[in-house]
Amino acid sequence: MLVQKTVTSFLNELASNSPAPGGGSVAALSGAIGAALTSMVCNLTIGKKKYAGVEGDMKKTLAQAEGLREQFTAMIDRDTEAFNRVMDAYGLPKENDAQKALRSAAIREATREATLVPLEVMKHCIDAMALAQDVAANGNAHSVSDAGVSALMLNAACQGAALNVKINLNSLDDQEFVAWKSDEVGSILKTSTMMLEETMEIVADKLKKDGV
Amino acid sequence: MLVQKTVTSFLNELASNSPAPGGGSVAALSGAIGAALTSMVCNLTIGKKKYAGVEGDMKKTLAQAEGLREQFTAMIDRDTEAFNRVMDAYGLPKENDAQKALRSAAIREATREATLVPLEVMKHCIDAMALAQDVAANGNAHSVSDAGVSALMLNAACQGAALNVKINLNSLDDQEFVAWKSDEVGSILKTSTMMLEETMEIVADKLKKDGV
Numbered sequence: 001m002l003v004q005k006t007v008t009s010f011l012n013e014l015a016s017n018s019p020a021p022g023g024g025s026v027a028a029l030s031g032a033i034g035a036a037l038t039s040m041v042c043n044l045t046i047g048k049k050k051y052a053g054v055e056g057d058m059k060k061t062l063a064q065a066e067g068l069r070e071q072f073t074a075m076i077d078r079d080t081e082a083f084n085r086v087m088d089a090y091g092l093p094k095e096n097d098a099q100k101a102l103r104s105a106a107i108r109e110a111t112r113e114a115t116l117v118p119l120e121v122m123k124h125c126i127d128a129m130a131l132a133q134d135v136a137a138n139g140n141a142h143s144v145s146d147a148g149v150s151a152l153m154l155n156a157a158c159q160g161a162a163l164n165v166k167i168n169l170n171s172l173d174d175q176e177f178v179a180w181k182s183d184e185v186g187s188i189l190k191t192s193t194m195m196l197e198e199t200m201e202i203v204a205d206k207l208k209k210d211g212v
Numbered sequence: 213m214l215v216q217k218t219v220t221s222f223l224n225e226l227a228s229n230s231p232a233p234g235g236g237s238v239a240a241l242s243g244a245i246g247a248a249l250t251s252m253v254c255n256l257t258i259g260k261k262k263y264a265g266v267e268g269d270m271k272k273t274l275a276q277a278e279g280l281r282e283q284f285t286a287m288i289d290r291d292t293e294a295f296n297r298v299m300d301a302y303g304l305p306k307e308n309d310a311q312k313a314l315r316s317a318a319i320r321e322a323t324r325e326a327t328l329v330p331l332e333v334m335k336h337c338i339d340a341m342a343l344a345q346d347v348a349a350n351g352n353a354h355s356v357s358d359a360g361v362s363a364l365m366l367n368a369a370c371q372g373a374a375l376n377v378k379i380n381l382n383s384l385d386d387q388e389f390v391a392w393k394s395d396e397v398g399s400i401l402k403t404s405t406m407m408l409e410e411t412m413e414i415v416a417d418k419l420k421k422d423g424v
Contacts, residue, residue, distance in 0.1 A: 003218065003223075005219060006218055011215075015247075015277075015278070026249060026361050036226040039227035043227070144379070146234045149372035155368070156365055156368035163357040166419050207375075207378050
């Protein structure tokens, strides 16, 4: 598993001349980092007298952020596996028509899966950004910059996953599927951009007002 | 060292109720990930017949990206150390005027350092984004989405580091230093946003044109 590697050796593997892990796994990792930072802000808020009023909310947000972190973490490997399956399909023999048909079907199936993994990452990003916004607005003011970084990592995850959906859609023939998923990507991206802007405004406002 | 931990245990430490590592270290990590992805695109371009014309450029870009990755990686720990020094300074005794003066000076000094580390991350991000843009424009077209994710991670690193500069500037009294560094942050952020837009346009254009 990629996440059992040290950070250094993960980075080495990323930089290497092997195409996986690549941008898709990085998007999932960025999501996991963003969720972890939201959890940290929850943990730095829970138990503080000053924030007793939001303790229940923070505990709920923490549980959700940890759930999303787990999902993002699993998708770091899932994206690389999906990519490898596409490569495997391209490597199938194509010496006669029967083989060619089998190979095409395998490529199509693997590419659809490789499209759906980053699309799932994108959806989780939107859920996680709602939590980042919550901790930016209601969490420990001393950690408001961390809430902002959380939202930035989640938005980068969402935008990065979108590029991976798109590059995979490009090699699919099924125009109905492509149009459907392209629309989905467009609307999720719009939401992510909007949520990031809102959260960054909350953060900027707190950085000014509280002088934290 | 944080980067000697596994990805999973780094994420666990991030999510924990300890304020460091936090957003500052994450910004540096995001920079390292972005630089590593640019290196990957170089490595997937070098040695390919189709890209023989840019081989020299890609080798130079790879060397620079790897140099920046090393610097970003070192700054993951440096940011956490700088934060811990601020906390240590706040923990100094303040029972008499002499102690108070010493404590104030120590806090000021540590906070300045904690401001300069993320500011350095921001500057490295601009250098790295120029490389990401180069590989998006000239690197292997099959990896153009990775070049895009590289730019996204570097921009998130830059914006995230900026929040860490700002939150530290907020607790400094030296108005001249604060104004100077705030200006610097503003102009680097503008550059980062512009470079990201340019790179994302190159990526979108290639995703359309090449049908890669």
